[in-house]
Amino acid sequence: MFEQREKRSEVREEALQYLIEAVLDRSDVRCAALVDGASARIVAGAGTPADLKALARVARAVARGDSSLVDAENDVIAREITLPSGTLVIAAIGDRVRRLIEAATAVTRICTA
Secondary structure, eight states: OOTTOSOOOSSHHHHHHHHHHHHHHHSEEEEEEEEETTTOOEEEEESOHHHHHHHHHHHHHHHTTOOTTSOTTOOEEEEEEEETTEEEEEEEEEEEOTTHHHHHHHHHHHHHO
16 A cells, blocks of 8 residues: 555545645656545545546546546546445546555545544
8 A cells, every 4th residue: 555655644634635646646647636426526636727627527437437528638547436425536637547456445544444
């Protein structure tokens, strides 16, 4: 998991933000976010406001295999995370996300602690 992280927090929202920033720093992406699956609201994000808005709009559909909302110029990577409180989607715009499965596991750990 992300045990080499430099930033830590006991506050859930801060911990999620730090995690998303680490995903952005370690990956070949220009934007990364954790999106509420029901409301498409950004829970944590890193990147430009325009990219974050676009990512929030398409994250859930992409995680479910529908790429029809994504234009040809952008690669969107997304994965649903089912929690007792609902569904979150970890998503990014770019070429490659390193350790996405581990990041999803970290989200589950943070949100259920």
